[in-house]
Amino acid sequence: MAQRQAPSDLTAAASARAGRRRLSIVGQLWDGLLIAGAFVGLIVLWQIATTAFAIPSYILPSPLEIIAAIAGDWLRLLQNALVTFGEAAAGFAISIVVGIPLGVLIIYSKWLQRILYPLLVASQSIPKVALAPIFVVWFGFGPLPKVLIAFSIAFFAIVVNTVVGLSRTPPEMIHLMRSLGARPMQIFFRVRVPMAMPYIFAGIKISAAFSVVGAIVGEFIAASSGLGYLQLVADNNFQIPLLFGILVLLSVMGAVLYYIVVLIEWIALPPPLRSTDTGQGHGTL
Amino acid sequence: MMEPIRDAAAARGLPITVCGIDMVFGGRGTPVQALAAVSLEIAAGSFCSILGPSGCGKSTLMMLVAGLYRPTEGHIAIGGKRLDGCYTDAGIVFQTDVLLPWLSVLDNVLMPARVKRLDMAWARSRAGDLLGQVGLSGFEARYPGELSGGMRQRVAICRALLSDPPILLMDEPFGALDALTREKMQTDLNRIWADDVKTVMLITHDIEEAVLLSDEVIVMSPRPGRILQRFPIALSQPRSPEIRRNPAFHHIVDEIRDLFRATGVL
Numbered sequence: 407m408a409q410r411q412a413p414s415d416l417t418a419a420a421s422a423r424a425g426r427r428r429l430s431i432v433g434q435l436w437d438g439l440l441i442a443g444a445f446v447g448l449i450v451l452w453q454i455a456t457t458a459f460a461i462p463s464y465i466l467p468s469p470l471e472i473i474a475a476i477a478g479d480w481l482r483l484l485q486n487a488l489v490t491f492g493e494a495a496a497g498f499a500i501s502i503v504v505g506i507p508l509g510v511l512i513i514y515s516k517w518l519q520r521i522l523y524p525l526l527v528a529s530q531s532i533p534k535v536a537l538a539p540i541f542v543v544w545f546g547f548g549p550l551p552k553v554l555i556a557f558s559i560a561f562f563a564i565v566v567n568t569v570v571g572l573s574r575t576p577p578e579m580i581h582l583m584r585s586l587g588a589r590p591m592q593i594f595f596r597v598r599v600p601m602a603m604p605y606i607f608a609g610i611k612i613s614a615a616f617s618v619v620g621a622i623v624g625e626f627i628a629a630s631s632g633l634g635y636l637q638l639v640a641d642n643n644f645q646i647p648l649l650f651g652i653l654v655l656l657s658v659m660g661a662v663l664y665y666i667v668v669l670i671e672w673i674a675l676p677p678p679l680r681s682t683d684t685g686q687g688h689g690t691l
Numbered sequence: 692m693m694e695p696i697r698d699a700a701a702a703r704g705l706p707i708t709v710c711g712i713d714m715v716f717g718g719r720g721t722p723v724q725a726l727a728a729v730s731l732e733i734a735a736g737s738f739c740s741i742l743g744p745s746g747c748g749k750s751t752l753m754m755l756v757a758g759l760y761r762p763t764e765g766h767i768a769i770g771g772k773r774l775d776g777c778y779t780d781a782g783i784v785f786q787t788d789v790l791l792p793w794l795s796v797l798d799n800v801l802m803p804a805r806v807k808r809l810d811m812a813w814a815r816s817r818a819g820d821l822l823g824q825v826g827l828s829g830f831e832a833r834y835p836g837e838l839s840g841g842m843r844q845r846v847a848i849c850r851a852l853l854s855d856p857p858i859l860l861m862d863e864p865f866g867a868l869d870a871l872t873r874e875k876m877q878t879d880l881n882r883i884w885a886d887d888v889k890t891v892m893l894i895t896h897d898i899e900e901a902v903l904l905s906d907e908v909i910v911m912s913p914r915p916g917r918i919l920q921r922f923p924i925a926l927s928q929p930r931s932p933e934i935r936r937n938p939a940f941h942h943i944v945d946e947i948r949d950l951f952r953a954t955g956v957l
Contacts, residue, residue: 579789600791
C-alpha cells in the first residue's frame with residue numbers, strides 16, 4: 407500500500423526541485439540585471455559628480471574623458487594591450503600546464519605531499535610582486551620575466567585547488583570502485599578527476615585574474631611595451647585620463663580571460679560539476 | 692542454525708564464511724584491535740544482520756568480507772573460495788549513497804556495468820527494472836543532486852544490484868535517513884530480497900531493523916568486536932511491516948536489548 411503512494415510523493419518532491427531550479431534561472435537573470443544597473447548607475451553618478459563638483463581631470467577624470475582618451479589613442483592602446491595579453495596568457499597557460507600535474511603528483515606521492523607541498527605553501531608568504539626585480543636581473547628585459555612573474559603569481563591557486571579537489575573523493579567511493587574491480591587508473595579518471603573538476607576550474611579562474619596582475623607588475627619594473635609600461639609613460643606625462651583608460655582595458659582583459667574559462671567549463675562539464683554553480687575555490691595573491 | 696523458511700531450490704547467492712578473524716589496525720600510534728576471534732557462517736540466500744554498538748568493528752567486518760581490508764589473522768571464504776584481495780562480485784551499499792554527482796540516475800546505476808564491461812543492452816534493461824521496483828521510473832535522467840536522500844539511497848541500492856551479485860553487503864544503509872523513509876526502505880529491501888534471493892549481510896546498530904529483516908541476527912560486543920550471541924529469527928519471510936505488532940518480534944527485540952544491557956552497552 408505504501409508502495410503505491412510512493413511514486414506520487416517522489417514526483418512531487420522532484421517537481422518542487424525542478425521549480426526551484428527554474429526560479430533560480432529567473433533569479434540569476436534578475437541578479438544580473440541588478441548588477442548591470444548598479445554598474446551603470448555608478449558610472450552616471452561618477453559623471454555627475456565630476457561635473458557638479460568641478461573635479462579636475464588630473465585628480466579624477468570623468469567617464470566621458472576616459473572614453474575620449476581611449477578613443478584618441480586606440481591603436482597604441484591595442485598594440486600594447488596585445489603585448490600584455492600575450493604575456494598574461496602565456497603565464498596563465500604555463501600555470502595550467504604545470505599546476506594541474508603538480509597537484510596530481512602531490513596527491514599521489516607521499517614524499518611530495520610531505521616535503522614539497524609545505525614548502526610550496528610556505529613560499530606563498532613571499533610577496534611575488536617583490537620577485538619581479540630579481541626576475542628582470544635573471545631573465546632580462548624581454549617578455550620572459552613578465553611571463554614568469556605572471557606564472558609565479560598564477561600557478562599556486564591551480565596547484566592548491568587541484569590538491570584540494572583530488573582529495574575530496576569520499577573513501578567509500580574509492581572502496582566501491584575497487585570492489586567493482588576498477589584499476590587505479592580507472593578510479594583516477596572515472597571518479598577522482600571529475601570529482602576535482604569544480605575545484606580545478608575555480609583555481610583556473612583565480613589564476614586567470616592573477617596572471618594579468620603578474621604581467622603588469624613585470625612591465626612596471628622594466629619594459630618598452632605593454633599596458634604596464636604605457637601606464638608609467640602616461641603617469642610621467644600626466645595623462646591621467648589615459649591612465650584610467652588603461653585601467654579599463656586591464657579590467658576587460660581579466661574579464662575576457664575569466665569568461666573564456668567559464669565558457670570552456672560550461673561546454674566541457676555537466677551542470678553538477680561547474681564551479682560557477684558549486685562555488686568552490688581558494689587563492690592567495 | 693535454522694534454515695530460512697523458503698524453497699531451497701529458489702535460494703541463490705553464495706555462502707559467506709568468516710573464519711577466526713583478528714583485525715588489528717596498526718598505524719604509528721598504539722595498535723587498535725577492531726575484531727577478535729570472529730567466526731561466522733552466513734548460509735547462501737539468507738539475510739544476516741551484524742548488530743552492535745558503534746565502534747565495535749562491524750563495518751570493518753564488512754570491509755573484510757568485501758576483501759577491501761586484509762585480516763591480521765584468519766580468513767574469509769565466499770562460496771567456499773578463500774578471498775585473496777578484493778571480492779569483485781559483491782554489491783555494496785554504504786551509509787552515504789556515494790553516487791557520482793555528475794552522472795544521471797541511470798548512468799549511476801549502470802556504472803558497475805561500464806567498469807566491468809558487461810553487456811550494455813542487458814544492463815540497461817535491468818537498470819530500468821530495478822529503478823521501477825524502487826519507484827524511480829521516470830527519474831533516469833535526473834542528477835543525484837535533484838533527488839531526496841531516500842531516493843538517492845534507492846539509486847545506490849539499484850547500482851549495487853545491477854550486476855545481479857551473489858552477495859549483497861550493506862553498511863548501515865538507512866542510517867542517514869529519517870525514520871519514516873527508513874521504515875519504507877526496510878519494507879522495500881525485504882520485498883526486493885524476497886523476490887530475488889541473495890545472501891545479504893547487513894551492518895546495523897538498529898535492533899528493530901535487524902530483527903525485522905533478518906533470518907539471523909549476530910550481536911557483537913564493543914571493541915574489540917567479538918560475537919556475543921546469535922539470534923535466529925523464526926518469523927516467516929517475506930515480512931510485512933505489521934510484523935512489528937507480533938509479540939514474537941518484540942520478544943526477540945527485548946532479548947537483544949537485555950543482552951546489550953547485560954554487557955553495559957545500554
